[in-house]
Amino acid sequence: MTPGFRRPPAGFFEADVLTLARALIGAKLVHDAAGTVRSGIVVETEAYSETEPASHAYRGRTDRNWPMFEDGGMVYVYLVYGLHHCFNISAGPRGRGEAVLVRALQPLEGLDLMSQARKGRPVGDLCRGPGNLCRAMGITTDHNGADLRSGPLRVLVPEHPVPASMIAASRRIGITSARELEWRFYLRGSPWVSASRS
DNA sequence: CGTAAGATGAAG
């Protein structure tokens, strides 16, 4: 266990999705695979809920989105545009369709592996954007339905919480509905966050 | 069934 980080307290992932999306900023995402370790600090997230139309959960549970409806802390990974994976963390209690999309990480460990997976892109781009981060971290649909508290993917929270004043909110990126909601959160001033689209 | 659109990324 890395100094400065600890296992999340009980109930951490059962919080409502907006609370969790904020609480994940500054947390550490770790992937252990085949004796290798990759990790990074979460610097950008987005909340998605069954209550708004931009969410996969808006029209109820399906074969794809079912992890969103499971207990908080379950991994939801899906493929977008037939090319890129997106990594989400289920929030809230079982039966409620909510998840946090992780959009960017500050790379911490396993930079060599990440760089290899990302074809030698600059460090600043390794984990910038949801698809890029999955590629760098080696996250695929194989991880769909995994438990973040017991599997090869883990989340650790900082011992000293990120001050609320360091977390900024904005509109979500790349969606066509519910544009007005400011459900994207990022570490203020971080150079690792993804760029906005039009 | 057929098909349109998608929580993106990279190149031109």
Next chain:
DNA sequence: TTCATCTTACGG
């Protein structure tokens, strides 16, 4: 701005 690439979800 365009295109790669393919699954999902929805309509017929």
